[in-house]
Amino acid sequence: MRVxxxxxxxHAGVSIKTVSNVVNNYQHVTxxxxxxxxxxxxxxxxxxxxxxRHLRKGRTGIIxxxxxxxxxxxxxELTASVIDAASQHDYIVLLDHTGGSRDQELLVSQGFxxxxxxxxxxxxxxxxxxxxxxxxxxxxxxxxGERDYDLPYDHIAIDNVAAARDAVRHLVALGRRxxxxxxxxxxxxxxxxxxxxxxxxxxxxxxxxxxxxxxAAVDGWGHADGARAMRHILDSGRRPDAVFAxxxxxxxxxxxxxxxxxxxxxxxxxxxxxDDVIEGRFGAVTLTSVSPDKAAIGRLAVESVLARLxxxxxxxxxxxADYQLVERESTLGRxxxx
Amino acid sequence: MRVxxxxxxxHAGVSIKTVSNVVNNYQHVTxxxxxxxxxxxxxxxxxxxxxxRHLRKGRTGIIxxxxxxxxxxxxxELTASVIDAASQHDYIVLLDHTGGSRDQELLVSQGFxxxxxxxxxxxxxxxxxxxxxxxxxxxxxxxxGERDYDLPYDHIAIDNVAAARDAVRHLVALGRRxxxxxxxxxxxxxxxxxxxxxxxxxxxxxxxxxxxxxxAAVDGWGHADGARAMRHILDSGRRPDAVFAxxxxxxxxxxxxxxxxxxxxxxxxxxxxxDDVIEGRFGAVTLTSVSPDKAAIGRLAVESVLARLxxxxxxxxxxxADYQLVERESTLGRxxxx
DNA sequence: CTGAAAGCGCTTACAG
DNA sequence: CTGAAAGCGCTTACAG
Numbered sequence: 166m167r168v169x170x171x172x173x174x175x176h177a178g179v180s181i182k183t184v185s186n187v188v189n190n191y192q193h194v195t196x197x198x199x200x201x202x203x204x205x206x207x208x209x210x211x212x213x214x215x216x217x218r219h220l221r222k223g224r225t226g227i228i229x230x231x232x233x234x235x236x237x238x239x240x241x242e243l244t245a246s247v248i249d250a251a252s253q254h255d256y257i258v259l260l261d262h263t264g265g266s267r268d269q270e271l272l273v274s275q276g277f278x279x280x281x282x283x284x285x286x287x288x289x290x291x292x293x294x295x296x297x298x299x300x301x302x303x304x305x306x307x308x309x310g311e312r313d314y315d316l317p318y319d320h321i322a323i324d325n326v327a328a329a330r331d332a333v334r335h336l337v338a339l340g341r342r343x344x345x346x347x348x349x350x351x352x353x354x355x356x357x358x359x360x361x362x363x364x365x366x367x368x369x370x371x372x373x374x375x376x377x378x379x380x381a382a383v384d385g386w387g388h389a390d391g392a393r394a395m396r397h398i399l400d401s402g403r404r405p406d407a408v409f410a411x412x413x414x415x416x417x418x419x420x421x422x423x424x425x426x427x428x429x430x431x432x433x434x435x436x437x438x439x440d441d442v443i444e445g446r447f448g449a450v451t452l453t454s455v456s457p458d459k460a461a462i463g464r465l466a467v468e469s470v471l472a473r474l475x476x477x478x479x480x481x482x483x484x485x486a487d488y489q490l491v492e493r494e495s496t497l498g499r500x501x502x503x
Numbered sequence: 504m505r506v507x508x509x510x511x512x513x514h515a516g517v518s519i520k521t522v523s524n525v526v527n528n529y530q531h532v533t534x535x536x537x538x539x540x541x542x543x544x545x546x547x548x549x550x551x552x553x554x555x556r557h558l559r560k561g562r563t564g565i566i567x568x569x570x571x572x573x574x575x576x577x578x579x580e581l582t583a584s585v586i587d588a589a590s591q592h593d594y595i596v597l598l599d600h601t602g603g604s605r606d607q608e609l610l611v612s613q614g615f616x617x618x619x620x621x622x623x624x625x626x627x628x629x630x631x632x633x634x635x636x637x638x639x640x641x642x643x644x645x646x647x648g649e650r651d652y653d654l655p656y657d658h659i660a661i662d663n664v665a666a667a668r669d670a671v672r673h674l675v676a677l678g679r680r681x682x683x684x685x686x687x688x689x690x691x692x693x694x695x696x697x698x699x700x701x702x703x704x705x706x707x708x709x710x711x712x713x714x715x716x717x718x719a720a721v722d723g724w725g726h727a728d729g730a731r732a733m734r735h736i737l738d739s740g741r742r743p744d745a746v747f748a749x750x751x752x753x754x755x756x757x758x759x760x761x762x763x764x765x766x767x768x769x770x771x772x773x774x775x776x777x778d779d780v781i782e783g784r785f786g787a788v789t790l791t792s793v794s795p796d797k798a799a800i801g802r803l804a805v806e807s808v809l810a811r812l813x814x815x816x817x818x819x820x821x822x823x824a825d826y827q828l829v830e831r832e833s834t835l836g837r838x839x840x841x
Numbered sequence: 842c843t844g845a846a847a848g849c850g851c852t853t854a855c856a857g
Numbered sequence: 858c859t860g861a862a863a864g865c866g867c868t869t870a871c872a873g
Contacts, residue, residue: 167641169866180844185868193842215619216557217866220849225554227597227619235586236781241579248573248600257619259565260598262586281553281565281595281619303505388785414781421785443574443752447726447759449787507850518860523852531858555850558865 168211177205188213219281228470229282230258231273233265233290234386237414239440239459240288243309246463247286254471256283265386267291267352276302284470290354290386305473307466310356317481319469321462323488325356328455329363330370331490332409332437335453337371339496341407341435344368345379347394347419348386348411357411360439364409379405383415391415395422406434407496413438413445413454420450420495436495451493458487506549515543526551557619566808567620568596569611571603571628572724575752577778577797578626581647584801585624592809594621603724605629605690614640622808628692628724643811645804648694655819657807659800661826663694666793667701668708669828670747670775673791675709677834679745679773682706683717685732685757686724686749695749698777702747717743721753729753733760744772745834751776751783751792758788758833774833789831796825 170188174181179202186194187202194202205211219225230247232240248258259282263269270292273285288309297316300306311322336344346364350357365375378401381394391410395418398405410416416438420430430436430450438445441456465484472479494500508526512519517540524532525540532540543549557563568585570578586596597620601607608630611623626647635654638644649660674682684702688695703713716739719732729748733756736743748754754776758768768774768788776783779794803822810817832838 167866171866181867182845182869183843186843189868195842198842212614214558214866216554216563217849218868219554219619220552220558220851221866221868223849225619235579235583236576238574238576238579238782241573241576244598245573245600248598258598260582260586260596262583276550281557281563388781392785414785417782417785421787424787443726444755444782447730447752447755449759449762505850509850519851520853520861521859524859527852533858536858552850555865556852558867559850559852561865 167214168209169214170211173202173205173209173211176209177202224283224474225281226256227259227282228256228284228286228467229261229273231261231263231270231285231287233263233270233288235260235262237386237412237440238442238444239412242442242459243288243463246460247467248463250464250467254467256467256471263289265290267293267296271296274300274302274306276304283474286466286470290356291352293353305470305478307470307473309462309466311359312355312483319473319481319484321465321469321484321486323455323457323462323486325359326363326366328439328457328488328490329360329409330367332439332453332455333364333367334371335490335492335496336407336409336435336437337367337373339407339431339435342373343376343379343403343405344373344407344409345381345398345403345405346409346411347381347383347391347398348415349380349382351382351384360409360411379403383411386412386414388414388418388421391418392422393418395419399426408434408436410436410438413440413442413452416452416454416495417444417448420448420452424449431494431496431498437490438495441491446493450495450499453493453496454491456489456491461486505552506547507552508549511540511543511547511549514547515540562621562812563619564594565597565620566594566622566624566805567599567611569599569601569608569623569625571601571608571626573598573600575724575750575778576780576782577750580780580797581626581801584798585805586801587798588802588805592805594805594809601627603628605631605634609634612638612640612644614642621812624804624808628694629690631691643808643816645808645811647800647804649697650693650821657811657819657822659803659807659822659824661793661795661800661824663697664701664704666777666795666826666828667698667747668705670777670791670793671702671705672709673828673830673834674745674747674773674775675705675711677745677769677773680711681714681717681741681743682711682745682747683719683736683741683743684747684749685719685721685729685736686753687718687720689720689722698747698749717741721749724750724752726752726756726759729756730760731756733757737764746772746774748774748776751778751780751790754790754792754833755782755786758786758790762787769832769834769836775828776833779829784831788833788837791831791834792829794827794829799824 284305308320368375383390438454441454445452622643646658706713721728776792779792783790
């Protein structure tokens with residue numbers, strides 16, 4: 166049998182309340198009493214039953230993190246930072262993955278998947294504004310990634326348009342004139358749209374054509390999709406002198422294709438990715454990439470969701486995280502190399 | 504206010520028990536009654552309180568998965584497969600990460616981190632046999648990764664020694680004679696020891712010296728550690744003609760160093776990794792790797808832990824998952840290339 | 842500073 | 858086939 170508060174109380178010869186006081190570290194317990202109770206707790210090996218505590222308090226101590234894809238190392242790194250931030254507040258993290266499908270994202274946002282949670286951090290890819298309008302849930306929701314609409318939820322993001330512009334500006338500054346974009350979507354994924362917009366705005370600002378023939382759409386978000394998109398562009402007879410990819414896995418997939426075709430990076434084609442995943446730092450050609458402050462994003466997400474648990478929850482707002490463009494060999498070339 | 508069973512019962516004009524029967528899909532409820540109750544459930548938007556249900560039933564519907572590192576894509580892919588398998592059984596997954604430290608692994612195994620769980624899947628790196636001997640917990644534990652000892656827990660693993668031997672045999676069959684091993688440990692990590700053992704056994708079986716001067720120890724498990732180990736070997740004046748790495752990130756880190764030093768893979772040095780992560784398929788040189796059946800491992804882990812929840816739990820046992828050696832450019836060279 | 846009691850929202854024998 | 862009641866193990870006002 167499991168040891169309960171009652172057992173400890175009987176063993177120590179005190180009331181349940183007193184044991185509870187000791188367990189919860191309430192003040193106003195005499196040291197002598199505290200020690201006597203603690204001895205019984207140790208003797209019986211008592212561990213509190215969290216289900217009971219949660220039922221009583223209405224809190225579970227769990228927040229859910231719902232991600233589109235665990236395979237993408239960006240999300241793995243983000244998850245680590247969320248877990249760390251949560252544990253600072255004695256919270257644990259339930260992980261769910263949506264596969265980036267709108268249906269699954271909807272289910273998660275409505276609370277139909279993880280249900281024993283105090284709060285939810287959701288990183289949607291395909292979810293639309295209207296999908297969240299009639300969310301009928303009292304569980305606090307915090308969105309990861311930039312949203313371009315007004316909804317009563319916090320969203321933590323870096324400025325995608327500005328970051329994309331920085332990436333393109335870097336390429337233009339290096340003398341590149343035909344910059345392709347890999348990773349547009351046929352569906353209306355917001356993050357992809359924002360990065361395409363940054364690409365377009367910056368080219369236009371530089372007086373260069375934003376050639377839609379150099380925008381390659383993809384179906385997934387991985388290496389293989391980037392490779393396919395790169396092949397598509399080259400097979401169409403185009404030969405851009407730079408590629409800006411939606412994320413690092415796609416950029417790396419594209420670089421593999423360039424390698425197979427005998428094109429040199431960056432001499433023939435410069436490449437910039439997004440997310441700055443570890444893998445980009447160890448290829449034969451290291452990858453220039455937009456590097457979001459993942460630790461900050463994880464921390465801000467946890468703090469935002471926990472802040473909504475109280476009664477005096479702040480107004481929902483957009484919270485910007487930092488980013489920087491990390492320049493590496495895929496645009497600068499190999500230092501010291503010919 | 505939250506809608507409870509009682510509210511639904513009042514609304515429908517029936518007893519709580521009847522509502523519960525409907526919610527839980529018990530038989531022996533007349534269709535008419537079922538519909539009437541369902542209408543009230545819909546009208547009020549009732550959602551069961553899981554904390555209460557769990558308190559009553561003694562189950563939480565949550566299993567914890569504790570991993571050393573999320574950054575390693577192998578674990579990310581494994582996590583996805585555990586989540587999928589769990590959701591098949593209506594279970595959700597709590598994620599914890601230990602950083603691969605023995606202390607954290609101990610805390611997790613003793614139930615001091617995630618505590619609202621029905622079962623625990625733990626992938627230890629540094630945990631010792633004796634650490635688990637006096638585990639005083641009724642929460643079922645299943646270990647991931649091969650263990651070389653007898654403990655009353657299931658462990659799911661591929662045969663590390665055999666897999667390492669396959670990798671080395673492949674290299675030897677290609678004519679390589681000086682095979683380095685990257686990723687030994689100063690501490691006594693079991694998985695690393697098993698793979699070193701496979702390396703040693705196979706070389707010996709092939710009549711080649713298992714030269715301990717070609718074994719490089721590391722402190723971490725990532726790209727940078729592999730790079731450091733590779734540099735260490737080369738700087739010591741050794742020039743092996745093959746490298747077998749503990750895992751893919753280390754292999755890729757090592758390849759980066761070989762590239763920097765102007766050594767060609769596989770012409771000068773062939774490389775084999777372990778885990779077959781996606782990243783290995785898209786480098787400038789694709790990576791030959793031992794590929795464990797991750798989907799099977801996730802599924803077996805979930806099934807094992809859930810099987811222990813009942814009263815007639817099976818005997819603890821070692822469960823083998825499949826693997827295969829996937830041969831790519833890092834040993835075979837580029838098909839069609841000079 | 843400590844105790845007795847109510848109640849969180851369910852499920853489960855037990856009646857009927 | 859449905860209802861009334863007990864109880865899972867806590868915490869929290871409320872007394873004293």
